[in-house]
Amino acid sequence: MRNQSVPFVSSIILGIDPGSAVTGYGVIAIQSHGFTPIDYGCIRPPRANKLSERFVVIYDSIGELIEIHNPDAVVVEMQFFYKNAQSALTLGMAKGAVMIASKKKGVPVFHYSPPVAKKAVTGTGRASKYQVQRMVQQRLNLAALPPADSADALALAICHAQAAEHVKARKEV
Amino acid sequence: MRNQSVPFVSSIILGIDPGSAVTGYGVIAIQSHGFTPIDYGCIRPPRANKLSERFVVIYDSIGELIEIHNPDAVVVEMQFFYKNAQSALTLGMAKGAVMIASKKKGVPVFHYSPPVAKKAVTGTGRASKYQVQRMVQQRLNLAALPPADSADALALAICHAQAAEHVKARKEV
Numbered sequence: 001m002r003n004q005s006v007p008f009v010s011s012i013i014l015g016i017d018p019g020s021a022v023t024g025y026g027v028i029a030i031q032s033h034g035f036t037p038i039d040y041g042c043i044r045p046p047r048a049n050k051l052s053e054r055f056v057v058i059y060d061s062i063g064e065l066i067e068i069h070n071p072d073a074v075v076v077e078m079q080f081f082y083k084n085a086q087s088a089l090t091l092g093m094a095k096g097a098v099m100i101a102s103k104k105k106g107v108p109v110f111h112y113s114p115p116v117a118k119k120a121v122t123g124t125g126r127a128s129k130y131q132v133q134r135m136v137q138q139r140l141n142l143a144a145l146p147p148a149d150s151a152d153a154l155a156l157a158i159c160h161a162q163a164a165e166h167v168k169a170r171k172e173v
Numbered sequence: 174m175r176n177q178s179v180p181f182v183s184s185i186i187l188g189i190d191p192g193s194a195v196t197g198y199g200v201i202a203i204q205s206h207g208f209t210p211i212d213y214g215c216i217r218p219p220r221a222n223k224l225s226e227r228f229v230v231i232y233d234s235i236g237e238l239i240e241i242h243n244p245d246a247v248v249v250e251m252q253f254f255y256k257n258a259q260s261a262l263t264l265g266m267a268k269g270a271v272m273i274a275s276k277k278k279g280v281p282v283f284h285y286s287p288p289v290a291k292k293a294v295t296g297t298g299r300a301s302k303y304q305v306q307r308m309v310q311q312r313l314n315l316a317a318l319p320p321a322d323s324a325d326a327l328a329l330a331i332c333h334a335q336a337a338e339h340v341k342a343r344k345e346v
Binding site for chain 1: 268
């Protein structure tokens, strides 16, 4: 089915920038001539939801995205240094939801730190949110600037797609 | 089935002390005369497993425990202050696995901080691991001292069982 809509696809990658409030996602196809955007957007569990229900929304949404797009890899932002341990805990729960949803569907999970993903797309690990949005728009030939969370997710997908050549740490977690 | 093995059960509680290496669990039944231990132990995902696979092991194991014991509530240790943000992130993933597994089975999730759980069982929020083990053994009339991780999980279950009377924060998360 994938090959009907996007010709010569060798690989589909789902990038995810997890968060308990907003989880950005972006799907790209690797083709012989470059990358093609397939889908991108944000998962926003209702704010009135209990914390545990929000993670179920993330878990279910990732499962749905995997069923729709059948990716070969899921790529998650993974940062191991946080100023705030409480936000690290909540983010950990969201990342856990993404990892389990992916593995339960049989899709391998890879991770990259934000500087590595930024560098892969913009050339610098210290790029601003806006620079990432601009470069993702340009690389994927998008008509509009993607929202910041989706842009980060698309950047992760692009980073992974380039990993064989440009990034050493292509490690399944 | 529950009522065949344990008479006059009004409620079954599954306490869980999540961790990426060791996740302790303990199941108790609330009866008219007090608490009865049903089961306790530890989930230890193979150390050779990738991080994402470990969370799947935790997720699946919690799902199995829920199917076996059919608890009315899952109680998770929840600490919001960590010295180390990296361990908070990993713990968050483990907690996320527990919360999603429970909600997917339709079981409500409650949380208590370690001092609240310790106080509920030992009378002091600053009890040592050993004091918790001893008091849990005594309260549940166990022949042997339960392992520390299981004792923490059993303490959470006891804490929740007592919550209506002794603890103000009985909040589903």
